[in-house]
Amino acid sequence: MQAPAPVKAIVRGKATFETLVHVVVFKFDHHLPLYRQAEIVAAQGIEIDRSTLAGWAGQASVLLDPIISRIRGVGLTASKIHTDDTPVPMLDPGRGKTATGRLWAHVVDDRSSGATPLPLVWYEFTTDRTGAHPQRQLASFSGYLQADGYARNDKLYDTNRITEVACWAHFRRKIFDIHAIKPTLLTTDLLERIGQFYEIEAQVRGQQPNVRRQGRQDRTKPLIDDLRQALDNALRRLSPKSEMAKAIAYGHKRWIALTRFLDDGRLEIDNNITERAMRCVALGRKNWLFAGSKAGGDRAAAIYSVIETAKLNGLEPQAYIADVIAKIAGNWPTPRWGEFMPWNGRPDQQKIAKAA
DSSP states (O other): OOOOOOOOSSTTOOOOHHHHHHHHHHHHTSOOOHHHHHHHHHHTTOOOOHHHHHHHHHHHHHHTHHHHHHHHHHHTTSSEEEEEEEEEEEEETTTTEEEEEEEEEEEEOOGGGTOOSOOEEEEEEESSOOTHHHHHHTTTOOEEEEOOOOGGGHHHHTTSSEEEEOOHHHHHHHHHHHHHHSOOHHHHHHHHHHHHHHHHHHHHTTSOHHHHHHHIIIIIHHHHHHHHHHHHHHHHHSOTTSHHHHHHHHHHHTHHHHTGGGGOTTSOSSSHHHHHHTHHHHHHHHHHOSBSSHHHHHHHHHHHHHHHHHHHTTOOHHHHHHHHHHHHHTTOOGGGGGGGSGGGOOHHHHHHHHHO
């Protein structure tokens, strides 16, 4: 009798599951490009071609697909999603230069309103920024969408199944950019007024939605009404072509969406939840510089989805992913794949995260 051979991470390959995880976590969580990883192991006497490392990362992405699909599926059932996108250069050999792709982040995180469902985030890569992408990505979603003023999202709101929630941080940034170049009494006053909103938000963060709503109605709403009056007065004095007038017009156009958070304690004052989810991409982009292809961008989006969701749920990504892909490859029963989701992490995985 001969015992079955152990499941291999790569068919007829030497890489173990731990090796695959080491490669993807060091690239997408520690921002170490594959060519530098190849240099590091070469210095230790192990020659591994960069294309081989890329293949291993691709295999890890394939093994993680059941987890990624479930993260996206659960996220689309939420009542509120935060979303944003960021540019990612992509090699375009036919043009002799890089093209600009986009990495879209979709975040579900209601911990600020005292909710019990655990957070998640999934990413998607596209080769451009047309409005067709958010329409496809959120085709089955119904609820609140917190985002910046991306005009092509308007078609989502026209369906009446998605309600826009605008971002005060984006509005404030437009005023701050003017203030940083040429501060005036008006820009100083407006920034101080908006700062008062955030002071109140800091005090109600983590409270139940009804408590947050009451605090906003009692304290924030009067301040916002006064701000609207100050904006209207300033707009009458400014030239319509001035940068300040354009910044105020941005807020005027989205005023209902900007003030929607006052009436629902589940909503946030801004979209900074997604801004935080984009930091990993911004840091990584400075090191690995570009996606090698559309397939490479899709792979990055997939692996980011698992790593960042694991971190949001207090799991150490390397230990979590190593455990998950070994069991998926080992023919773990499909109906039990839900046990591997980051929000169902085992106690030993949680301990690893806390020790880190």
